[in-house]
Amino acid sequence: MQQAEARTQPQTTGPQNTWPQNAWYVACTSAELAVGEGAKPLGRQICGERVVFYRDGEGRVAALEDFCPHRGAPLSLGFVRDGHLVCGYHGLVMGCEGRTVSMPEQRVDRFPTIRRFPTIERYGFVWIWPGDPERADPAKLHHLPWAESPDWAYGGGLYHIQCDYRLMVDNLMDLTHETYVHAGSIGQKEIDEAPVETLVEGEEVITRRFMEGVSAPPFWRMGLRGAGLPEDSVVDRWQICRFNLPSHVMIEVGVALTGQGGYAADRSVKASSIVVDFITPETETSHWYFWGMARNFAADDAALTDTIREGQGKIFSEDLEMLERQQQNLLRHPDRRLLKLNIDAGGVRSRMLIDKAIREEQGA
Structure with a gap:
C-alpha cells in the first residue's frame, strides 16, 4: 500500500477565470445538427457564451451568438430556411457571418452584427473556439489518430x-x-x-x-x-x-x-x-x-x-x-x-x- 503524504491546500487556486478561452472545445456531435429545410438549430452554452449552431445551405456548420439583434430573443428557438437562420419571434433572417439578411417589411441594412464563433467539424464532432477568432488555428485541434x-x-x-x-x-x-x-x-x-x-x-x-x-x-x-x-x-x-x-x-x-x-x-x-x-x-x-x-x-x-x-x-x-x-x-x-x-x-x-x-x- 502506498504511503500518502497529506497536505492542506486551498479549495480553489489560480486565476479567477476558470477555463482557457483560446482553445478548441467540443460543442456537439455532428449528429446533433440536423440538415435541410426547416431544420431546428441547436442552442448550447459553451464557456459562459450562449451559442446557436446550425448548418447552412451547403451543410457547413455555423455558430453565432444566440441573440437576435431585434429584440434579444434566442435564435436557437428559430429554424433554418434557404441556408439562413430565421428568428422564431419576428422572422428576422440571419446570415452565417452574423449579419442580418432580411426581415419582413423592414429595412435591416443598419442592424448590428452579432458575434460569429470559429468552428471545425472533424472526427464526428463540432469544435468551437470561444476566444479571440484571430487566434483560431485549425492546427491546434486535438489530433485523434483512432x-x-x-x-x-x-x-x-x-x-x-x-x-x-x-x-x-x-x-x-x-x-x-x-x-x-x-x-x-x-x-x-x-x-x-x-x-x-x-x-x-x-x-x-x-x-x-x-x-x-x-x-x-x-x-x-x-x-x-x-x-x-x-x-x-x-x-x-x-x-x-x-x-x-x-x-x-x-x-x-x-x-x-x-x-x-x-x-x-x-x-x-x-x-x-x-x-x-x-x-x-x-x-x-x-x-x-x-x-x-x-x-x-x-x-x-x-x-x-x-x-x-x-x-x-x-x-x-x-x-x-x-x-x-x-x-x-x-x-x-x-x-x-x-x-x-x-x-x-x-x-x-x-x-x-x-x-x-x-x-x-x-x-x-
Whole structure:
C-alpha cells in the first residue's frame, strides 16, 4: 500500500477565470445538427457564451451568438430556411457571418452584427473556439489518430453535469475511485494496491498504473469475450490517463493474458481501448461531458459497440451523482480546505496547466 503524504491546500487556486478561452472545445456531435429545410438549430452554452449552431445551405456548420439583434430573443428557438437562420419571434433572417439578411417589411441594412464563433467539424464532432477568432488555428485541434483508422470502432454519448469541469478532470486523472464508485463494473481492490506514477511530458500530464496477475472485473470480462479470449483468464491490466489542454482526457485501458507482455502484448492476446473524455465548460458549476470508447478489436462488431456504450454509460452515470453532490458540498462550504494526496498528483498537475494557459491569455 502506498504511503500518502497529506497536505492542506486551498479549495480553489489560480486565476479567477476558470477555463482557457483560446482553445478548441467540443460543442456537439455532428449528429446533433440536423440538415435541410426547416431544420431546428441547436442552442448550447459553451464557456459562459450562449451559442446557436446550425448548418447552412451547403451543410457547413455555423455558430453565432444566440441573440437576435431585434429584440434579444434566442435564435436557437428559430429554424433554418434557404441556408439562413430565421428568428422564431419576428422572422428576422440571419446570415452565417452574423449579419442580418432580411426581415419582413423592414429595412435591416443598419442592424448590428452579432458575434460569429470559429468552428471545425472533424472526427464526428463540432469544435468551437470561444476566444479571440484571430487566434483560431485549425492546427491546434486535438489530433485523434483512432478516429481516422478503419481498425478502430467508437461509440459514446453525452452527459450534462452540474459541477465545475475541473472536478471531472480530477476524477479522470485519479482512477482510485473505481474500486468504490464502480465496484460492480470496473473496480477491483488491486487498483488501490498498485503503485501510481505521474509525470509531465511537454504539455501533457500522464498518470499510469499497471496491475499484473489479476482477475478481470465484469466490464473487462465482457471485453475479453468480445476479443475472442477466455473471460475467466488471469490478466495483466493497465490504466494510462493523458490530460491535454484545454480539458481533454484520453485513457488507455485494457487487459492482456498474463505473462504475454501486458500493455505491449500482441493484439491477439489482449483487449485494449481508449476511453475518450471531452470536457467542455458550460458555467462555473456545470459542463458538457462527451464520453466514449474507441477500441481496436472486433471493430466491425456493431452489437459489441452498442453493448460497450451501454455499459460505459452506466459507469459514467455513477460518476455523475458523486460529482454533482461533491459540487454541492463545495458550494455549501467555500472556505473549507481540501487534502491533497499523492494519488491526486495527476489532477493537480492538470490544473496547473489550465491555470498557466489562463495566465498567459491574460498577459500575467
